[in-house]
Amino acid sequence: MLKPARMKKISLLVYDNDKDELVKKLHEIGVLELREINDPNVEKATAKEELRDVISLQMSLNSLKDILKLAEEKKKGFSLPKPPEKVKVKKYSNTRELIDDVRKFLSEFENDLRSLGRKFNENNEKISEYRENLKLVEKIKDLDFDLRYLGKGKRVFIKAGYVDLESINKIKKELEENFVVFSKEYEDEAFLIIIGLMEDIDKCEDSLRKHRFIEIRAEFKGKPVEVLSELKEKIRALEKENEDIIAKVGKYKDKYEKQILAFLELLDIEKERMEAFNLFGRTKRTYLIEGYVPEKYASNVLKEVGKFDCIAELKDPNPNEDIPVMLDNPKIFRPFEILTETFAPPRYNEFDPTPLLAIGFILFFGIMLTDFVYGAIVALVGYFLYKRLGFKSTYRDLGIILTASGISAMFFGAIFGSYLGDFLKKIGNVQGIIDPFGAEPVVLFGKELVPIMFILVMALAIGVLHINIGFLLGFLKAKNGKEKLSKAWFFLLEIGIILYILGVNPASFIFLAAGLITVFYLYGALGIFSLTGLLGDILSYARLLALSLATSGIAMAINILVNLVKGIPILGYILAPIIFIVGHLANTVIQTLGAFIHSLRLHYVEFFSKFYEGGGKKYNPFKIKREYTEEV
């Protein structure tokens, strides 16, 4: 539990005739992380030729899946994701059989669906073209001019189009010498009709280009009004047609989508299995497979591969290799592994800090959120995530983390007597054990402290304890004398300070001096930063108090505000409950976010820096992943 799972290196030499079955078995057991064989003396194996077919079928299926997306309903508001329905599939004995099945499946509907998709896209292109034209003609809809005359004849041409308002006068001046120009000015641009002789057309076009003339090029028949209504009619028809297409695609979707996803998954499994061969070595008649397996699964793997024509060898991995890291924690700590991995998975020979992180995180979160009701809300949200979205491992883990943390916050809320801040205190005189804002002093070591100072002292004490654990782990992990010293100076100083406080005086100075000398011996003048850094680390735990005060303080502010508003006649009765509910909910969200990240920060920055490095390679077994299918 203290370190990642121990691994064994496994080598398998399998006969040609049994290789496919063996690899399939390994894939099913799913505990082996394969490693590429990189020995220049060993010939490399290659994937089977069917791989190409598998990939091309995947591409076909994916493009069909994209077409089916046309029929996807637009999401209305927020809806919870649902676990995918599993399709029951038969057990395929070889890849060929699966490929044939997929081909047969595709032949049922592929062409029809594709032509629907193509038609839909064509229609869309046309629609956007018509829309462009619509824009051009819309402006001149009052013009009494038949657009069919636009174009070039044998001797005469007629052009129409738009230019900027600024250019209109210049353009007219340039053109009016040789051409007949009609113009009409609109709000933002001007419309022009130009008539001229074909022999002058180049001159006309040069001049028009200079002024960024936007020409009406499409072939229209009739007056703008008629063209307009015709275009609108066409667009409407195409849109109607597309709606029909979507409805048809929807039917395909209902009928085939699940099966498409299922086949995609099966092909993926098949592909992964075939590509694994690229990692193997081979001789004429045998294949060589290498990988890592967690120690606890090793005997099972040996037993299973024993049924095949193969030789297996198990040995301890060379510590210099990049051994994969599988976190191996008891079930209750497992959800917290994601928090460790967010920083970095441990190295193979390092402590796995997850259990400590889990305990510390729950504790810190509770102290920082410190409200019974807020904690209950967080716990309920966590439980909801776990129950409803638990099919996704991230949600399940997060749900468990939030539930545990929320309960911790309820506990500390009860201690501090915080139920929606001072709400219950005011209404029902519900008191906790300590009132952070109260004046009743708490006695600690014969000294009277205001509650708030008491909590501060407690927060810093927790910090000192936490940092002690960190340094201790660092000390245990250290390999040589110098590394040990880099952790030991803290303990020397600490013992010195404790002795000084207890009044054991000459001894205390010896320890303090020893600690300081170690620091400056290790780091030179920069050692001063180690000391301020340590001080900063301890003071940083003051955030336990700060965030807890922020939660109950803001809650109190909301309650005060509600009380003030309540005094307003009539309107008060509407506003007060709104402020009460929205305010407390917003406070819950913000403070939960704060408590969550600051708990993490205390671990990542203050705690991990004492002993934890991280940077191991995560264990990624060769394993069948099924989301949409179920073998029968």
Added chain:
Amino acid sequence: MVDPLALAAIGAGLAIGLSGIGSGIGVGIAGAAGAGVISERPEKFGTALVFQALPQTQAIYGLLIGILIMLGAGMLGGGAKELSEPLGWAALGAGLATGLAGLSAVGQGIVTSSGIGVTSEKPEMFGRGMVFSVLPETQAIYGLLVAILIMAGAGLFGGVPKEITMTMGLAAVGAGFSVGFAGFSAIGQGITAAGGVASIARRPETMGKNMVFSVMSETFAIFGLLGAVLILLGVKMLG
């Protein structure tokens, strides 16, 4: 003689107002990054919003101390208390500590904007971006801490206010300056941490080293906090 209630009011105003500047600018910087990101990836709205919420904390601390000062001075809920002038100065010091240190939100805004940008490309960076984004909040927490120490020392948390000397009251203002101005180190820290987030996105294994870079600026905040605590100890305001 300056009216103690007026001094306390100024203190509350500084706490809320100054930290409001900090959070306003910080949230603004983060929001701009969010706006940029959603123009390319509208689905990142939620993530960006979570990041954007981080630099708000400083304004919350400011509001908290502001309200606590008002409650302590009897401006809110219940009749006005008899305050001595030094208590007024102490309240002013508490307000300065939280308010000035609240400007750390500017630094936090800079990191969160980097976090928003990086997370839009690499969602797995969310956790790390978050952790780096809360680094420059330490300064605000130190400010809050000193404010609480001052108010506890002056007996401004409910009950009967303590008798403190004029020296103590003015020393509290000095302590507020010490931790408050040193809190500006958060802006430097924010810039470093923003670089750190970008660096980790490319090389996740540099997390630890980037953390060391980013925490360096905190040294000065610790000096400020140390200064404030020494001042308060020197005038016997603690314990």
